[in-house]
Amino acid sequence: MSTVLKPLADRVLVESAPAEEKTASGIIIPDTAKEKPLKGTVVAAGPGKTDEPMTVKVGDSVIYGQYSGTEIKLDGKTYLIMRESDIYGIVEG
Amino acid sequence: MSTVLKPLADRVLVESAPAEEKTASGIIIPDTAKEKPLKGTVVAAGPGKTDEPMTVKVGDSVIYGQYSGTEIKLDGKTYLIMRESDIYGIVEG
Amino acid sequence: MSTVLKPLADRVLVESAPAEEKTASGIIIPDTAKEKPLKGTVVAAGPGKTDEPMTVKVGDSVIYGQYSGTEIKLDGKTYLIMRESDIYGIVEG
Amino acid sequence: MSTVLKPLADRVLVESAPAEEKTASGIIIPDTAKEKPLKGTVVAAGPGKTDEPMTVKVGDSVIYGQYSGTEIKLDGKTYLIMRESDIYGIVEG
Amino acid sequence: MSTVLKPLADRVLVESAPAEEKTASGIIIPDTAKEKPLKGTVVAAGPGKTDEPMTVKVGDSVIYGQYSGTEIKLDGKTYLIMRESDIYGIVEG
Amino acid sequence: MSTVLKPLADRVLVESAPAEEKTASGIIIPDTAKEKPLKGTVVAAGPGKTDEPMTVKVGDSVIYGQYSGTEIKLDGKTYLIMRESDIYGIVEG
Amino acid sequence: MSTVLKPLADRVLVESAPAEEKTASGIIIPDTAKEKPLKGTVVAAGPGKTDEPMTVKVGDSVIYGQYSGTEIKLDGKTYLIMRESDIYGIVEG
Incomplete structure (x- = not known):
């Protein structure tokens, strides 16, 4: 990413994980959930x-709410900008 | 659980207790309750x-509100991620 | 009560007083009240x-609002779990 | 009053003054007021x-809003339980 | 005023100025104002x-919002009881 | 102004600038703005x-929101009384 | 800009970037976004x-929400006045 966005205060820039990657890592989001949590990487x-x-750091794999954040495109790639409090936790393993 | 989710801040990952286990432990949730409390284990x-x-720790058996938390699947098993303030108390005995 | 619920933070587990006991202790709740206060014992x-x-302690006889707390059954008996701020006062005598 | 209610935190138990007593003390509540203030004694x-x-003490004659507090009967007499912040002031003379 | 009301906390007892007095002091409230400010004296x-x-003191001539405070009659005279934050400012000259 | 209003706390008395003066100083409020900001002088x-x-002082030329403040007439002239937080900034030059 | 607006407290004056400039810098706002973020320069x-x-300083290129701020014209040019908390982050590169 040649264009860099430095988030202010407690904001985090997240790259959403593609649907395939979710299954591989063992994270499956149930379809019946009221609010579907999603997975991504802190950029x-x-x-x-x-x-x-802040608790999260660049490279962390995180889970966040379905309606969290605002979409933004940098160099043609879509990211999400959200507050750290919108992140549920960090995925490991 | 090979995939680990480390909750942020005051969040707690809870595995809901199956319906059978509730009766065995002496906890019965009345059907007439306005908001039905549920039982689970802190993961x-x-x-x-x-x-x-935090007050709760891994392994605690906890009671929480019916609408508390967000469902998430890790390695094919469903969990709930919620804030500690959504937990009413710890069950013992 | 063989099953014990340890309330978190400022929560209180209350056993509601049966209707008979209320008259005996001199507490009568007026039917015309907008929100009917109820009496119970802190468990x-x-x-x-x-x-x-906390101000209340186990054994205190307390008055609380009609819509306070959430019902829960422990060993077949119904209790209420509420915050101390939902309790109006402690009854003595 | 043989049954005693000890209010919690900033709550106050008030015995409403009968309508006659209000005129005698010089306090008349205008009928046209949007919210009619009432007079009572701190019990x-x-x-x-x-x-x-707390600022008010037992025996104080107080003025409070028409919709303040919750009615409660102790030994057959009706009282009001309210927060001190619902009381406008203390009447003297 | 033989009956005295001692306001609690940040409350102020105000005697509204009659309409004549307003013109004399140079304060005219425009009819077109969304919320018409009024003038009175701190009692x-x-x-x-x-x-x-507190900033205001007894005897201060004050301006306050049209819907501020609650009407109360002491010894047959109507007053307003309001919070100091409902007062816009003190009039001098 | 022979009649003086001393604003309480963080309140500010503002004299709105006439429409002509706005153009001269280079400030033009776009008609398409959702909330039209206005210009005035702190009195x-x-x-x-x-x-x-406080940051603003008497004589400052300020910009504030279209719906900020309450109109008041002193000695026949209309002013606005508002909180400093309703002011966007100070105009210079 | 000969006319200067000094924002109060945590307010920021922003000059919106024209649509062309956005593409050149690699920032593309997706049309499908619920709330479209915009780019501008802190003035x-x-x-x-x-x-x-404050974190942002004059000259910073910033991203902010579509509905952030209030439009204002200085010397015939349109700006936005907003709070720093309405800004998502600073763009570099």
């Missing part, structure tokens, strides 16, 4: 808010 | 929020 | 929130 | 909230 | 809230 | 709120 | 709020 993270340091 | 817990340490 | 109380210790 | 007061001590 | 003021001392 | 400013000193 | 920034210093 950039803000410095956090005053007295609230 | 993972976040580090807590700033100045608010 | 378990949480540790309180950060910087807000 | 019991809570200890206050953290860092917010 | 009694509470001690203020924790860490927020 | 009086309150002392600020606890721990929040 | 002036306030001093920040108490205990919350």
